[in-house]
Amino acid sequence: xxxxxxxxxxxxxxxxxxxxTNADLEKMVETSDEWIxxxxxxxQRRKAAPGEYxxxxxxxxxxxxxxxxxxxxxxxxxxxxxxxxxxxxxxSTACLIQAQLGANKAAAMDVVAACSGFLYGLxxxxxxxxxxxxxYALVIGAEILTRYVDYTDRATCVLFGDGAGAAILGPVxxxxxxxxxxxxxxxxxxxxxxxPGGGTxxxxxxxxxxxxxxxxxxxGNELFKVAVRSxxxxxxxxxxxxxxxxxxxxxxxxxxxxxxxxxxxxxxxxVDNSIVYSNIAxxxxxxxxxxxxxxxxxxxxxxxxQGDVVxxxxxxxxxxxxxxxxxx
Numbered sequence: 001x002x003x004x005x006x007x008x009x010x011x012x013x014x015x016x017x018x019x020x021t022n023a024d025l026e027k028m029v030e031t032s033d034e035w036i037x038x039x040x041x042x043x044q045r046r047k048a049a050p051g052e053y054x055x056x057x058x059x060x061x062x063x064x065x066x067x068x069x070x071x072x073x074x075x076x077x078x079x080x081x082x083x084x085x086x087x088x089x090x091x092s093t094a095c096l097i098q099a100q101l102g103a104n105k106a107a108a109m110d111v112v113a114a115c116s117g118f119l120y121g122l123x124x125x126x127x128x129x130x131x132x133x134x135x136y137a138l139v140i141g142a143e144i145l146t147r148y149v150d151y152t153d154r155a156t157c158v159l160f161g162d163g164a165g166a167a168i169l170g171p172v173x174x175x176x177x178x179x180x181x182x183x184x185x186x187x188x189x190x191x192x193x194x195x196p197g198g199g200t201x202x203x204x205x206x207x208x209x210x211x212x213x214x215x216x217x218x219x220g221n222e223l224f225k226v227a228v229r230s231x232x233x234x235x236x237x238x239x240x241x242x243x244x245x246x247x248x249x250x251x252x253x254x255x256x257x258x259x260x261x262x263x264x265x266x267x268x269x270x271v272d273n274s275i276v277y278s279n280i281a282x283x284x285x286x287x288x289x290x291x292x293x294x295x296x297x298x299x300x301x302x303x304x305x306q307g308d309v310v311x312x313x314x315x316x317x318x319x320x321x322x323x324x325x326x327x328x
């Protein structure tokens with residue numbers, strides 16, 4: 001059997017129609033547009049309406065990716081849904097997506113790696129396709145983070161938005177597709193970004209709800225340095241593994257956590273700002289959905305062309321981080 005790489009054959013994204021602007025937040029919590037913009041770069045974020053749920057947007061993004069790839073849902077072998085905001089505890093959101101798509105042949109499972117989830121999914125799909133365990137993989141990042149935000153905590157409530165992005169992966173020639181991928185984690189930083197309620201440790205009761213234990217808690221200042229260092233380091237590692245340099249990169253899509261983090265990572269890598277994609281002003285931090293949404297927006301805008309080297313890097317709660325470099 002000839003060697004193959006796993007390449008992205010089609011992308012898609014979907015997000016709620018609802019928009020929460022900085023002006024809206026000024027009416028909800030002690031903050032201002034200037035404060036939010038200066039510290040995060042965010043101007044607005046998408047917000048799901050009551051009754052909307054994660055798999056809805058995942059399915060919308062997936063259908064778009066399938067159509068663009070020219071692949072039928074029944075041809076998909078594996079569905080990997082990266083999310084920390086599932087439809088429900090059981091079954092997995094990936095199984096619910098499988099049923100809605102009619103991808104009856106596919107195995108389906110969720111990937112829980114916070115903001116790095118989509119790159120974790122790409123790493124897994126790449127391994128499966130390279131080894132012949134799967135031919136076509138659907139990798140999704142989908143979140144409704146606004147359900148887990150405390151709108152009295154201005155440090156976190158200004159950051160998060162909702163949406164989904166998806167990619168269809170399949171076999172491509174060995175000089176194309178994913179050239180190198182790495183994932184990492186360090187649980188010693190678990191208290192930097194977490195939600196203590198709802199699990200077997202923190203429990204789920206009227207008391208935990210009253211305390212807001214199901215809301216995200218974050219130590220932003222402490223997380224900043226770790227995020228910048230980790231994303232820059234793993235970017236260098238995957239480029240080295242692919243025998244590439246930063247000068248070879250035509251498009252860099254970092255996780256959209258904070259514009260200051262994006263700028264700091266780009267500076268550490270010494271890449272020109274013209275190749276760094278940022279949509280955080282319009283979407284906020286959508287966790288696992290941020291990179292696939294950004295990638296699809298770049299595809300739609302014609303910012304990525306055949307043969308271009310694309311670098312992606314992410315960092316999230318756990319803590320987790322990952323890097324992927326591919327030739328389009």
